[in-house]
Amino acid sequence: METQVEHTERLTILSLSGRFDAHTAPQVRETLLRLLDEGHHHILVDMARVNFVDSTGLSTLVGGMKRCRQAGGDLSLLQLQPPVRIIFELTRLDKAFEIYPDRETALASKGE
Amino acid sequence: METMETVTLTVPAHTRYLSLVRACAAELCHTIESLSHREQVIYDIQLVVSEAVTNAMLHAYGSRPDGRVQVVFSLLPGRLEIDVYDWGEGFDPTAVPEPDLEEPGESGYGLMIIRSLMDEVGYRRDPVQGNRLHLVKRVGGAT
Numbered sequence: 001m002e003t004q005v006e007h008t009e010r011l012t013i014l015s016l017s018g019r020f021d022a023h024t025a026p027q028v029r030e031t032l033l034r035l036l037d038e039g040h041h042h043i044l045v046d047m048a049r050v051n052f053v054d055s056t057g058l059s060t061l062v063g064g065m066k067r068c069r070q071a072g073g074d075l076s077l078l079q080l081q082p083p084v085r086i087i088f089e090l091t092r093l094d095k096a097f098e099i100y101p102d103r104e105t106a107l108a109s110k111g112e
Numbered sequence: 113m114e115t116m117e118t119v120t121l122t123v124p125a126h127t128r129y130l131s132l133v134r135a136c137a138a139e140l141c142h143t144i145e146s147l148s149h150r151e152q153v154i155y156d157i158q159l160v161v162s163e164a165v166t167n168a169m170l171h172a173y174g175s176r177p178d179g180r181v182q183v184v185f186s187l188l189p190g191r192l193e194i195d196v197y198d199w200g201e202g203f204d205p206t207a208v209p210e211p212d213l214e215e216p217g218e219s220g221y222g223l224m225i226i227r228s229l230m231d232e233v234g235y236r237r238d239p240v241q242g243n244r245l246h247l248v249k250r251v252g253g254a255t
Contacts, residue, residue, distance in 0.1 A: 019131060021130050022169070054162050054163055055220075055224075059221060062216050062218050063218045090225060091225070
């Protein structure tokens with residue numbers, strides 16, 4: 001899985017690409033923990049190029065969201081592909097996360 | 113008498129093989145001519161198989177590097193059966209409680225996904241013949 005990190009004035013955007021499963025989730029978890037350690041608690045995860053998410057991927061994102069919120073920030077999601085979005089709906093995690101259709105909407109909502 | 117075609121795939125218990133298992137499941141589903149909602153069902157089957165095999169790799173074997181997981185796909189008229197075998201400690205996903213959807217946690221979604229997307233789910237512990245997770249999906253008309 002490819003990961004790319006960008007920083008705006010107040011936000012960190014983590015772009016993921018590929019399959020988010022039990023094999024690749026540890027890499028994402030490590031990246032999220034590093035960002036949190038560095039003090040980045042307002043994170044957008046761009047899922048536009050993620051074509052598969054399993055329960056390990058979901059758990060990794062929930063863990064990141066909880067840690068961000070504990071630190072006074074949040075972890076939000078961008079651009080879920082339709083088959084991936086269905087898994088969020090199935091587990092009702094679409095209610096737990098802020099999910100934005102595109103980057104412009106997310107940045108505007110976050111006051112950027 | 114029902115005709116049945118089976119495909120068996122055995123992989124080492126390492127998560128690097130998950131994509132191979134999913135690819136096999138997807139290709140097999142593509143051979144089912146009567147599949148309705150084809151792309152979504154194929155995605156669902158890949159997801160369920162991935163969840164089941166992940167459980168076997170991570171929970172049945174723990175950190176043991178020598179384990180193997182066997183997946184048997186059986187195509188019958190109107191149904192796809194998937195049996196996932198391990199020879200480790202066993203992990204009965206049907207005994208795992210459902211996650212609390214009001215307070216999202218960091219585990220428990222795998223079983224929920226399996227139960228939601230499959231029509232039948234069963235588990236049998238058998239260290240000799242292999243612990244077996246049995247999954248059934250009805251797939252419309254004849255295969």
